Amino acid sequence: NEKIKIGIIGYGNLGRGAELAVQNNLDMELVGIFTRRDPATIKTATHHVKVYPYHDIESFKGKIDVMVLCGGSASDLPKMSPEVVEHFPIVDSYDNHAKIPEHYERVNEAALKGGNTAIISTGWDPGLFSLNRLLGEIVIPKGGTHTFWGEGLSQGHSEAVRRIKGVKHAVQYTVPIESVLADARRGKGENLSAAERHKRVCYVVADEKEHKRIEKEIKTMPDYFAPYDTTVHFIDEATFFNEHQKMKHGGFVIRSGKTSPNHQQTVEFSLTLESNPEFTASVLVAYARAAHRLQKKGEIGAKTPFDVPFALMTNKTTAQLMKEL
Numbered sequence: 166n167e168k169i170k171i172g173i174i175g176y177g178n179l180g181r182g183a184e185l186a187v188q189n190n191l192d193m194e195l196v197g198i199f200t201r202r203d204p205a206t207i208k209t210a211t212h213h214v215k216v217y218p219y220h221d222i223e224s225f226k227g228k229i230d231v232m233v234l235c236g237g238s239a240s241d242l243p244k245m246s247p248e249v250v251e252h253f254p255i256v257d258s259y260d261n262h263a264k265i266p267e268h269y270e271r272v273n274e275a276a277l278k279g280g281n282t283a284i285i286s287t288g289w290d291p292g293l294f295s296l297n298r299l300l301g302e303i304v305i306p307k308g309g310t311h312t313f314w315g316e317g318l319s320q321g322h323s324e325a326v327r328r329i330k331g332v333k334h335a336v337q338y339t340v341p342i343e344s345v346l347a348d349a350r351r352g353k354g355e356n357l358s359a360a361e362r363h364k365r366v367c368y369v370v371a372d373e374k375e376h377k378r379i380e381k382e383i384k385t386m387p388d389y390f391a392p393y394d395t396t397v398h399f400i401d402e403a404t405f406f407n408e409h410q411k412m413k414h415g416g417f418v419i420r421s422g423k424t425s426p427n428h429q430q431t432v433e434f435s436l437t438l439e440s441n442p443e444f445t446a447s448v449l450v451a452y453a454r455a456a457h458r459l460q461k462k463g464e465i466g467a468k469t470p471f472d473v474p475f476a477l478m479t480n481k482t483t484a485q486l487m488k489e490l
């Protein structure tokens with residue numbers, strides 16, 4: 166069978182992860198990487214793939230089946246996803262939960278106009294954690310749900326900080342509050358918000374004269390930081406490159422409740438990630454397979470992970486899956 170032809174748009178942590186993820190899927194081939202920077206300055210993780218300017222994407226119509234969008238959610242994807250889906254099926258990892266409904270609308274409008282399929286907000290949260298929160302509610306209708314992330318590096322929050330004027334380098338670590346975590350394990354505190362469950366800690370490289378403004382912009386940033394207890398540390402470039410290059414992360418979703426007065430039932434899904442971007446990219450690429458199939462079935466418009474059965478994300482046949490039930 167012909168391989169699924171993939172394009173990657175945006176070459177940061179996630180884009181590099183997607184380049185590796187395509188290699189792990191033998192039914193796919195990477196046709197090209199597209200960047201808004203000068204392609205000659207981009208050092209790719211693998212050697213044979215070519216890098217093109219973002220504005221050349223239309224010349225690849227018919228040569229690429231799905232575009233995997235790896236831009237930042239804070240400011241790239243709101244513009245890029247609708248722009249690209251007019252010409253190609255896409256998957257993205259849009260993760261500003263507060264604004265997913267409006268992202269869905271703008272992508273859906275452009276996808277219908279272009280006659281293409283889009284699967285938005287894939288990844289792990291939003292994404293696999295969303296699916297497991299829903300599964301928990303379905304199978305334990307009377308209960309409580311708890312989501313915890315980290316301690317680890319959030320790419321969405323780190324990228325949002327990097328976009329602040331004057332920030333040269335930045336990372337953001339998400340830290341679960343131990344006492345709340347302990348309570349959750351005992352089924353307490355299900356109505357707490359994410360901001361009541363986590364603290365956020367940023368490490369930023371910037372000129373001293375910019376520190377006060379940058380700290381304020383981080384702490385007041387809507388959706389990403391404003392509701393949270395946030396700490397900002399300013400460090401020098403050497404410390405940044407020596408101590409903040411790992412992108413570990415993880416977390417878990419717990420659903421717990423009673424099916425009868427004497428029986429407490431608990432569902433738990435957890436992730437332990439050595440590389441947040443490589444794992445997230447692996448999820449995006451699996452959804453790219455589904456987007457390609459949905460496109461071929463003429464199921465155009467915007468979808469979320471809730472709309473996509475796992476059977477569409479695997480290259481196993483129904484007969485194979487039947488044997489593995």
Ligand SMILES: NC(=O)C1=CN([C@@H]2O[C@H](COP(=O)(O)OP(=O)(O)OC[C@H]3O[C@@H](n4cnc5c(N)ncnc54)[C@H](OP(=O)(O)O)[C@@H]3O)[C@@H](O)[C@H]2O)C=CC1
Nearest residue numbers: 175176177178179200201236237238258288289290320321
């Ligand atoms: N749903 C989920 O579970 C998850 C979602 N995500 C999402 O992935 C998004 C991307 O994260 P991440 O890849 O870490 O972000 P990066 O900051 O590494 O990259 C974002 C974009 O910035 C540009 N860029 C990258 N490096 C540089 C540079 N050195 N100089 C200038 N521009 C650069 C690239 O575009 P270009 O090549 O065009 O210049 C790239 O696409 C996050 O915003 C987050 O929302 C991440 C993890 C999980």
Ligand SMILES: N[C@@H](C[C@H]1CC(C(=O)O)=NO1)C(=O)O
Nearest residue numbers: 260290291314319320321339
């Ligand atoms: N979208 C997150 C994936 C998880 C991690 C996270 C957080 O630490 O706040 N929220 O969701 C990311 O960009 O890494």
